[in-house]
Amino acid sequence: xxxxAPRSGDAIFASVERVNAELFTLTYGxxxxxxxxxxxxxxEVNKQLDQMGYNIGIRLIDEFLAxxxxxRCVDFKETAEVIAKVGFKMFLGVTASVTNWDxxxxxxxxxxxxxxxxxxxxxxxxxxxxxYCNILSGVIRGALEMVSMKTEVTWIRDVLRGDDxxxxxxxxxxxxxxxxxxxxxx
Amino acid sequence: xxxxxxxxxxNKSGGLIFYKDYGSKGRMDTNDSLRVASLWHSMHAISxxxxxxxxxxxxxxxxxxxxxxxxxxxLTGTKFFVVCEPGTQHMEALLKVxxxxxxxxxxxxxxxxxxMPIRCELFDxxxxxxxxxxxxxxLGR
Numbered sequence: 001x002x003x004x005a006p007r008s009g010d011a012i013f014a015s016v017e018r019v020n021a022e023l024f025t026l027t028y029g030x031x032x033x034x035x036x037x038x039x040x041x042x043x044e045v046n047k048q049l050d051q052m053g054y055n056i057g058i059r060l061i062d063e064f065l066a067x068x069x070x071x072r073c074v075d076f077k078e079t080a081e082v083i084a085k086v087g088f089k090m091f092l093g094v095t096a097s098v099t100n101w102d103x104x105x106x107x108x109x110x111x112x113x114x115x116x117x118x119x120x121x122x123x124x125x126x127x128x129x130x131x132y133c134n135i136l137s138g139v140i141r142g143a144l145e146m147v148s149m150k151t152e153v154t155w156i157r158d159v160l161r162g163d164d165x166x167x168x169x170x171x172x173x174x175x176x177x178x179x180x181x182x183x184x185x186x
Numbered sequence: 187x188x189x190x191x192x193x194x195x196x197n198k199s200g201g202l203i204f205y206k207d208y209g210s211k212g213r214m215d216t217n218d219s220l221r222v223a224s225l226w227h228s229m230h231a232i233s234x235x236x237x238x239x240x241x242x243x244x245x246x247x248x249x250x251x252x253x254x255x256x257x258x259x260x261l262t263g264t265k266f267f268v269v270c271e272p273g274t275q276h277m278e279a280l281l282k283v284x285x286x287x288x289x290x291x292x293x294x295x296x297x298x299x300x301x302m303p304i305r306c307e308l309f310d311x312x313x314x315x316x317x318x319x320x321x322x323x324x325l326g327r
Binding site: 059061062063065066067071072146147 | 282300
């Protein structure tokens with residue numbers, strides 16, 4: 001049997017169960033607000049959001065692979081395209097674009113024009129250092145780690161901080177080979 | 187009637203995290219199922235190394251006189267395999283369905299710990315349905 005053809009982000013988005021966007025946005029807002037109350041330090045909240053995203057990412061990747069029928073990517077460029085075009089569409093209903101490749105193809109930017117997490121958000125002066133959507137960077141890092149890519153994901157531009165778009169920089173640190181440790185006697 | 191004998195799920199380090207048998211044939215005790223799982227994990231790894239082609243992803247089907255073993259490995263390294271009557275059709279599709287059920291009812295369960303044995307009732311219920319539905323489809327042919 002031939003492997004099933006990869007499905008487009010739109011097709012998957014149309015077929016999965018969805019929740020009300022406002023419920024989603026407000027729930028995320030409540031989580032961030034609670035973290036700020038509990039941890040007090042903005043820097044700690046950034047870290048915690050990233051960790052939460054990572055924990056989501058390591059589980060989410062399997063759902064992504066199961067539902068999208070995406071097979072192994074040839075290189076990191078394809079991986080980035082798949083995240084932007086299929087991944088973001090499937091889980092958030094938005095598409096992103098990939099730009100700013102560096103010369104050796106290990107670092108790029110994923111630019112989001114629309115971000116459902118921030119619909120009603122205005123950052124107060126007391127939270128200026130907060131990366132409100134830091135959960136997203138964690139998700140990408142966690143998901144890629146499960147398919148043997150160590151990455152570093154950082155926010156470059158954030159509309160909440162006065163920029164004109166959301167830009168995530170994804171940097172491939174190393175690719176962990178999937179081979180088993182055969183040399184047991186060492 | 188084509189029958190599925192048993193289903194195994196092994197994590198990426200080769201530990202058996204789920205085992206269920208469906209028929210009178212090939213029923214095994216816990217020790218034997220663990221043995222089969224770790225044997226299969228090793229054989230799968232060795233087959234990748236022995237393969238004359240590069241980029242081989244391991245054994246997908248083992249045909250024996252008394253059973254077939256169909257295996258599916260996800261890109262994250264989790265292996266799903268069913269042992270069934272020789273010549274049973276559509277097992278690749280069934281394994282894909284099982285993978286989706288695993289992502290929905292195991293990985294999304296906040297109290298499931300990654301790489302640990304699966305004890306999720308919702309997964310059991312949906313799995314039973316999927317396998318019965320598959321039998322019905324096969325019976326209708």
